[in-house]
Amino acid sequence: MKKVSIIDVAKLAGVSVSTVSLVLRQKGKISEATIERVHSAINELGYVHNVAAANLRSNTSNLIGLILRDFSDSFSIKVMASIVKELERQGFMVFLGQPQDDQQHLERCLLSFKQQGVAGVIYLASDATTDRLPEQLCQYPLPLVVVSQALPEQPCNLVMRDNRQAASLATRHLIERGHRNIAYIGGMENDRVRHQRLLGMHGALKQNGLALRDEFTPACLESTHSVSVATRQLLEKNNTITALLCHSPTAIIGAIGGIHQVGRTVGKDVFLTQQVALIGFEDMLHVNLTSPSFTYVSSASEETGRQAAGLMMRKLKEPELQTQRITLSGQLVIQQSA
Template identity: 70%
Template structure:
């Protein structure tokens, strides 16, 4: 059976080959009537457009490389979904790579992307202790956008969460509800996300004339039991604390257990001394299935993904575009815990 070509489509539709090509690529000013005729001819003949071959001829690509360091991170998973959906809506396909912390594998990923002819790369870093990008990423010649949960040093195209704003917003909310002794639990001492949130927390306290107390911000390992022990010690030595900012999902669960172990409960009422308000920084479905449901500042993961996808497309279309830094802010979602 003879393979249907673009010439056959043009003949049946009664238009030129270049017109069919423009319709397939969604380029140029073509009338709706002509587009419909071409589409009808494509359907009748069963023509299949070879996108890869067309890209090769035009020296363009509809492929985007996506490098993900950590698949266990809830924020990253939501960002990945948003990136893929946004790029697919624009006619792009995504190649996924997972080099973990192996720099040699990262080099191979970037080399493979180059050989596949990707138009650009999005790099999702989840290393909250590192202030710089890995050398292979810094030296890559491909158009590249980094998505990070913390600040990255250098002039790079970056989309990141506004951790300082999130913590300041959460702290202001608690203060305005009447809390005067607010603690922050969780995050390792080297964690940049923690450092940025503590800056926002401290800024809000200062704005309201409240003192910053080092003992109210205990760091701990990123695990439930460590957060439980930290919470228990904190509340046993500071019984005036009425609210806790929880660094992560592990911290929320640990704080819950620690609060119950010292004979207190979770709740909004600052005037009931046994209650402790809890406020997190993620929308974690598995936790919000429990009671009470948790108040949190959203991670804005969907918007982060959309911004990253839009930025890589701008970089592809404008190679001389100067580096851009996009900071995405979350929203306070009020539930039952604060």
């Protein structure tokens, strides 16, 4: 059987070969009627567009390298899904790399990207304890977009969450509900996301004439057991606390255990002294299948992915585009826990 060519498509559609090429590459100003005729001819003939060959001829690529360092980070996973969805909508495909934390693995990943001919790289940073990007990324010759929850020191094309805004929003909500003794539980001492949220929490408390006490912000390991122990100790020493901001999904689960261990319950009624209100910073569908459902400040993960993909598209179209920094705010989703 003869292989169908782009010439066959052009003949059936009644257009030039260059017009078919423009339609396939989604370039140029082509009328909707012409685009429809071309696609109709493609479907009728069963033509398969060889993207790799076309990329070689035009010295372009429809591949984007995506680096995800931590598959256990729920925010990064949600952002990745959104990035892939948006890039595919734009006619691009994702080449996924998951290097380990050492320099050699990252170098091999970036080399593999070059060999595959990616047009640019999106880096999902998950280490909240450093303000430095890996040096190999800073020296990489292709367009780079960074997605991070903590602000990198180096200038780069960046999409990030506004953690100060998220904590301020959550704290103001609790104050409006009558809470005056609000604590923050979870996160390591050197966690930069934790630090940003504490700044937002402190600002909201200060605006309302309240102080943030050091003993109300215990740091601990990121495990349910560690958070449970820290929560129990916190509430035993400070029984006036009526609300907790929880650093992570793990912190929420651990905090529930600690609250129950001191004979208190989760709930938003500040006038029932045995209740402790909880607010998280990510939607936790697996926890919200239980009662009560948890109030949280959305992580804006889907919008983060769309913005990161969109920024990469702009960098590819305009290589001289100035470095951009996009900061996204979360929305408060009020449910039963606060």
